[in-house]
Amino acid sequence: MDPKDISLADYIAFFGNAPGGRAVRWQIAQDQQERLVVLEEALAHCYSSLIDTRGLNADSGEDELTMQVANMLTAAGIEATHDRHINGHCDVIVEADRGFMWLGEAKVHKDYGWLQDGFLQLSTRYGTAMAGRDRGELIIYHRGGDAIKVLATWKKKLLEEQAGVAVIEDLVDPSLFFRTSHKCPNSGCTFYVRHSIVPLMHAPGK
Amino acid sequence: MREACLAVTDILVDLRPGDGKHLGLSFFHERLKQKDHQDKLLAALSILCTREGAILKMQGYLDDDIEGQLHLSDEDFSELSKTGQLAHPHSGEPVINPLTKVRIFYTLREHS
Amino acid sequence: MSWTNARKILNASGVSTSHGWDGTLKKIAENGQEVDKGRLEDFLIEHILCGEKFTKLYPIDPAKRAPLQQAIVSATISDCVAAKCYPFLIGETDLLQGTGEFQIANVESNEDGVGLVLSSVFWVKKREEISFEDFDKPEEMRSRYDEVIGVVREPIQLFHVVWLPHHRDFLEIRVDHPRGMAEADVHGMHSALKGIINDWGISALEKPINLFPAVRPFYDDGSEGTVTQMTFQTTTGGIKDEKLPRRRLDADQRTEAYHVAGKEAVDAIAIYRITVEWGFSEDNVTYTPSITLAASGPAGNGENGLPTISGALINNCMRATDYEFVIDRLGKKAQLDLQCG
Numbered sequence: 001m002d003p004k005d006i007s008l009a010d011y012i013a014f015f016g017n018a019p020g021g022r023a024v025r026w027q028i029a030q031d032q033q034e035r036l037v038v039l040e041e042a043l044a045h046c047y048s049s050l051i052d053t054r055g056l057n058a059d060s061g062e063d064e065l066t067m068q069v070a071n072m073l074t075a076a077g078i079e080a081t082h083d084r085h086i087n088g089h090c091d092v093i094v095e096a097d098r099g100f101m102w103l104g105e106a107k108v109h110k111d112y113g114w115l116q117d118g119f120l121q122l123s124t125r126y127g128t129a130m131a132g133r134d135r136g137e138l139i140i141y142h143r144g145g146d147a148i149k150v151l152a153t154w155k156k157k158l159l160e161e162q163a164g165v166a167v168i169e170d171l172v173d174p175s176l177f178f179r180t181s182h183k184c185p186n187s188g189c190t191f192y193v194r195h196s197i198v199p200l201m202h203a204p205g206k
Numbered sequence: 207m208r209e210a211c212l213a214v215t216d217i218l219v220d221l222r223p224g225d226g227k228h229l230g231l232s233f234f235h236e237r238l239k240q241k242d243h244q245d246k247l248l249a250a251l252s253i254l255c256t257r258e259g260a261i262l263k264m265q266g267y268l269d270d271d272i273e274g275q276l277h278l279s280d281e282d283f284s285e286l287s288k289t290g291q292l293a294h295p296h297s298g299e300p301v302i303n304p305l306t307k308v309r310i311f312y313t314l315r316e317h318s
Numbered sequence: 319m320s321w322t323n324a325r326k327i328l329n330a331s332g333v334s335t336s337h338g339w340d341g342t343l344k345k346i347a348e349n350g351q352e353v354d355k356g357r358l359e360d361f362l363i364e365h366i367l368c369g370e371k372f373t374k375l376y377p378i379d380p381a382k383r384a385p386l387q388q389a390i391v392s393a394t395i396s397d398c399v400a401a402k403c404y405p406f407l408i409g410e411t412d413l414l415q416g417t418g419e420f421q422i423a424n425v426e427s428n429e430d431g432v433g434l435v436l437s438s439v440f441w442v443k444k445r446e447e448i449s450f451e452d453f454d455k456p457e458e459m460r461s462r463y464d465e466v467i468g469v470v471r472e473p474i475q476l477f478h479v480v481w482l483p484h485h486r487d488f489l490e491i492r493v494d495h496p497r498g499m500a501e502a503d504v505h506g507m508h509s510a511l512k513g514i515i516n517d518w519g520i521s522a523l524e525k526p527i528n529l530f531p532a533v534r535p536f537y538d539d540g541s542e543g544t545v546t547q548m549t550f551q552t553t554t555g556g557i558k559d560e561k562l563p564r565r566r567l568d569a570d571q572r573t574e575a576y577h578v579a580g581k582e583a584v585d586a587i588a589i590y591r592i593t594v595e596w597g598f599s600e601d602n603v604t605y606t607p608s609i610t611l612a613a614s615g616p617a618g619n620g621e622n623g624l625p626t627i628s629g630a631l632i633n634n635c636m637r638a639t640d641y642e643f644v645i646d647r648l649g650k651k652a653q654l655d656l657q658c659g
Contacts (some may be wrong), residue, residue: 005230009305014248024287027255027264074207077252096256224575271445272497275563293338296497298321300338302447
């Protein structure tokens, strides 16, 4: 047995700097809020990866894309399962100790009614908003271009169609997400949803 | 990844009572027979540290010239991982390049 | 004072801390935090009396208690910069001019006892890492060395205490024992302080109480803190030095599997050095004091050829709460009430 333990620097370098740092922070997170910060950083990394490989994934459906997200998270040390049965069907689930559970519902954007379905599935069917389980994400894969406009339109329609939903953070431009809160009909607790759009248009000019 | 996690768990199951207080990466690496499991070791350990009912805990210590291993509290370790900064527990002076001087290991949790 | 303890004291006084001393001072300046200086000063004085001390205990005749107490409380405070600055440290210029001479900085009196606080300046060797960036060609240095360490001798101010507890029949001489100080220097200072007290002509301090009798009872009592280091000789002739570096309350050398198995393989072990640590909370403050009792070997000039341990290194104390806790434990294990008569 090598008596010298690995240094934190070498551990982080093993994964590649940012992912390695996230892996450490995931393991030693002190509370659920810290977990969420690390998870969202990891998701940003996953979405970037999908964007970078969008040409190769041009024909991939929701399941295939989401499976890639789940696999990337797991490879980074964040256990994510795809397609597990939680009161129906939820695309991605990340669980951790002390009751942490994050739900991700993924949709390839075709129309806003489809996104409404996704939001309702997430917020009324799967999410319970109990402590540590009050966070979810609507992942919108979009191949049609002008993702900011689509997300802004989605936000507008959501607020028009869903009473009781409030926008609590608006970073549509430039960060391609916004957050909402609403009262979970099941538990009565507040459930928070981050709506993220992943721009996957592949139409190279050259 | 599931198989890698199970392979690591198998190693832990074989530990004698009282062992499991200080498990370095090399300890696991030497005992994993498949290269695929070795390649996934860090991710597997991360999962085993963080899933519900986690059996392992990651800890860190500062390799001090005079006192040897100075174990970091959970708060100091967490702060280091977020900010990259660490004040020496004795002198209060900033540690230069703390990420190279802090070493990590795993401990079997009490309830495991 | 270690940063770990300083941080606890600052937090207990309502001061929000940051990374180390500099980071904390910067945070206070930026936030405009209100700092209860009076409370911090009280803490500082308690720490001067109790933190990081090598303590020797001298039995005293109860009839001499009153004159000794009078000598302490009426002692003339030295006309010196250390007394003027007390309880704060003297400035760098005065430090560089400081000598090993003992100067009475103050007299302290509280519910536990009365004491003289004496200041002296001592030069310690300190190792410091030198950043590669400090060199003209950092990359060249980085390619040649993993680390570059400089050794510097620098003066530090020490606070020693001659303490007469109200409720124990011995006098304590507590010599400041910061990291990096050699044991020989500590004993030298003890000897000098003892000489000062003997010069009063009230009670002739002779040999300090031998604390070796406490070593085995500390080891045998599994409920008494955690043993983090011990040195012992085995009946097979080996000298073993075992250490558990983790500062966890359950990391006890007594029950560590390797130690237990080794002990069972021999007829007996003769322990002559032991470090015991405790952890307890009071008023939302966590105390983690420790005591080290160290003889130079398994045999000595004590009774029946046993070693003598003339003093205890009482470490990591923040204030009187944890210091008195350790002395109380030491008293029980060494049966000091019997030794003092």
